[in-house]
Amino acid sequence: MIEVVDVVKTFTVRRRAGRVRRVRTEAAAVEGVSFTVGRGEFVGLLGPNGAGKSTTIKMLTGILTPTSGTVRVCGLDPAHRRTALARRTGVVFGQRTTLWWDLPLRDSLALVRRLYRVEAAAHRARLAELTALLELGPFLDTPVRQLSLGQRMRGDLAAALLHAPELLVLDEPTIGLDVVSKATVRGFLERLNAERGTTILLTTHDLGDIERLCPRVMIIDRGRLAYDGGLERLRAEAGGDRVLVVELARPGPPVRVPGVTVDRVEGPRQWLRLPRSANAAQVVAALAGGHEVRDIALREPGIEEVVARLYRGEREYRPGAPAQRPAAAE
Numbered sequence: 001m002i003e004v005v006d007v008v009k010t011f012t013v014r015r016r017a018g019r020v021r022r023v024r025t026e027a028a029a030v031e032g033v034s035f036t037v038g039r040g041e042f043v044g045l046l047g048p049n050g051a052g053k054s055t056t057i058k059m060l061t062g063i064l065t066p067t068s069g070t071v072r073v074c075g076l077d078p079a080h081r082r083t084a085l086a087r088r089t090g091v092v093f094g095q096r097t098t099l100w101w102d103l104p105l106r107d108s109l110a111l112v113r114r115l116y117r118v119e120a121a122a123h124r125a126r127l128a129e130l131t132a133l134l135e136l137g138p139f140l141d142t143p144v145r146q147l148s149l150g151q152r153m154r155g156d157l158a159a160a161l162l163h164a165p166e167l168l169v170l171d172e173p174t175i176g177l178d179v180v181s182k183a184t185v186r187g188f189l190e191r192l193n194a195e196r197g198t199t200i201l202l203t204t205h206d207l208g209d210i211e212r213l214c215p216r217v218m219i220i221d222r223g224r225l226a227y228d229g230g231l232e233r234l235r236a237e238a239g240g241d242r243v244l245v246v247e248l249a250r251p252g253p254p255v256r257v258p259g260v261t262v263d264r265v266e267g268p269r270q271w272l273r274l275p276r277s278a279n280a281a282q283v284v285a286a287l288a289g290g291h292e293v294r295d296i297a298l299r300e301p302g303i304e305e306v307v308a309r310l311y312r313g314e315r316e317y318r319p320g321a322p323a324q325r326p327a328a329a330e
């Protein structure tokens with residue numbers, strides 16, 4: 001569905017050098033990125049601000065032309081076949097709307113139908129389906145400018161999907177949404193992928209979106225693909241220490257177990273920090289040998305913590321060896 005091979009995108013930046021003199025320099029936003037996305041996949045694209053995510057998405061949708069390397073989406077070269085590609089893909093930018101501000105949502109969607117030349121009967125059926133799934137009914141006749149952010153986002157999703165695209169590209173679709181709207185949008189995307197088989201590429205800073213929706217995540221950092229694989233592997237490779245919360249039969253001094261540090265003691269409860277290399281079963285056995293243990297819980301680092309460590313460059317894995325994807329690109 002998507003094939004990106006060794007893609008580089010540089011921008012020419014003009015900088016002041018003295019009072020009047022300007023110098024032109026080349027700045028690389030994307031530096032040799034390669035990946036494929038197979039039909040029916042749901043992939044999350046993560047990365048700190050300025051990492052190159054939007055530049056990558058813009059190359060996939062044909063808004064930008066790569067400086068070098070090749071991009072193929074649905075078998076087409078996006079920069080040269082933008083219109084043909086638009087018929088087969090849907091794009092939603094969370095910060096911008098494609099709807100007509102002054103028109104009621106229903107009329108905006110009717111205009112989208114004309115743009116994509118969707119047949120009237122197919123449009124009616126599709127609109128009815130999207131209205132039910134996205135709960136658009138109560139505000140279909142409201143002008144777009146009067147819609148709340150969550151309602152507008154649902155309208156934008158409907159607009160991007162009216163022509164039943166094979167691929168949906170989303171840039172921050174849940175930004176600024178409250179928990180209920182987020183849940184509606186996430187639930188909708190999940191069904192779209194599972195039931196319709198729509199391939200989805202989702203860019204977000206919201207790790208809740210990724211955890212809930214994406215079996216595969218790609219992390220772009222300083223223009224390079226730093227990770228490509230599942231969240232569990234990311235947690236295992238880049239995750240920080242695990243924490244063992246132990247409740248002893250009675251309060252006491254910090255326990256002594258080789259290779260483990262006690263972070264906190266509160267009455268009979270103690271928080272033990274385990275480095276990634278420590279074997280939790282051995283630690284528990286050592287503890288049980290010398291203490292009466294009432295309860296025990298092992299806490300993995302939260303995905304926020306894992307990703308923050310990555311962004312800060314504290315990763316333990318070596319980038320540059322992204323996971324092989326089994327699905328073939330087309």
Ligand SMILES: Nc1ncnc2c1ncn2[C@@H]1O[C@H](COP(=O)(O)OP(=O)(O)OP(=O)(O)O)[C@@H](O)[C@H]1O
Binds near residue numbers: 047048049050
């Ligand atoms: N038109 C442009 N001209 C010059 N530099 C640009 C242009 N567009 C992007 N850049 C630079 O390229 C780099 C990558 O930007 P990009 O917008 O792709 O990042 P991003 O990962 O989407 O960030 P964010 O999470 O903040 O949206 C940044 O350093 C940015 O300043």
